[in-house]
Amino acid sequence: MSMNVAGMIGNERIAGRVKSAVGSGRVSHAYIFDGPSGIGKTTAANFFAKSLQCPRPDMSSRAIYCGTCPSCRSFDGGNHPDVFYPVPTKTKFLGVDDVREQVVAAARVKPYAYPYKIYILENADATSAAAQNALLKILEDPPEYCVFMLLANSSAAFLPTVISRCVLMRLVPLPEETLRLELEKRGTPDADIYAAHAQGLLGRALKLAGSENFRVMRDEMTGLADGIERMELDRVFAQFSTLEKYKSQIQDALEILLLYYRDRLTADTGAVSKRLADFDAIVQAKDALRHNANFQLAMEVLLIKLSGVRAREGTAE
DSSP states (O other), rough: OOOOOOGGGTTTHHHHHHHHHHOOOOOOSEEEEETTSSSHHHHHHHHHHHHOOOOBBBBBBSSOOOOOHHHHHHHHOOOOEEOOOOOOSSSSOHHHHIIIIIIIITTOOSSSSOOEEEEEEGGGGGGHHHHHHHHHHHHHHHOOOOEEEEEEEGGGGGHHHHHHTSEEEEOOOHHHHHHHHHHHHTTTTTHHHHHHHTOHHHHHHHHHHHHHEEEEHHHHHHHHHHHGGOHHHHHHHHHHHHHHHHHGGGHHHHHHHHHHHHHHHHHHHGGHHHHHHHHHHHHHHHHHHHHTTOHHHHHHHHHHHTTTTHHHHHOOO
């Protein structure tokens, strides 16, 4: 569980707020770490928690915490006595009973050995309104030693009363070049490919880099795009089977095509209008599927547009 401010690359503003809170001792009782899955919310919360519990933080250091004291060592070992990660017991996300027993009731007991009792709640925005209302009871009247860190893919899913009692820490995606450099530092092969497909999320980039399924899907999508403009109509329609194979991941598959045609737009300077049309066709297909369009129809329309077969037939006539 070792981490430091370098693990929050691209979110130096958040790291600065953490450092300020630790250095000044002005710590809020509740924070929301907001951002899409893979952006580093858990890293940020863990960094904050470890720094808060360290009895001798070094404010001149990038790490802030010392890394050698009993608190830091127990945190790295995953068994810190005053840092808690409530877990669902009956459903996928924390329920009312989980919040009442693992957070509200437990928080009333004083810390075992360190300055704070810290609760880090994963997927807190996915909890029900009832569970959030249960949490609200402790947020409205928190013990002075408690710090609650709520991790959320979208803070908009929280009740307004919960948001009003928390400090919002919004993490932002990394620029593609920054992400590529970070992946290269970690020794990730083909870092440029994964950086391009990660949507600015380091966690997503690392997940893709370890996914054989993604590599196969990328090869098939780029192979389809490479050859489709030379195909006759019957072969164009036959490519539907490739898209259908990835129906459950179609947004990712279409994102691969988008990036392919983005690169083609730069390379094929003599066919800018066609490349722009290709790019627009993929964007339209992605949007149509988000709005529950018929999958086969949407994909066949896309394939025809990418192939340019209708335009070729009109030219031949």
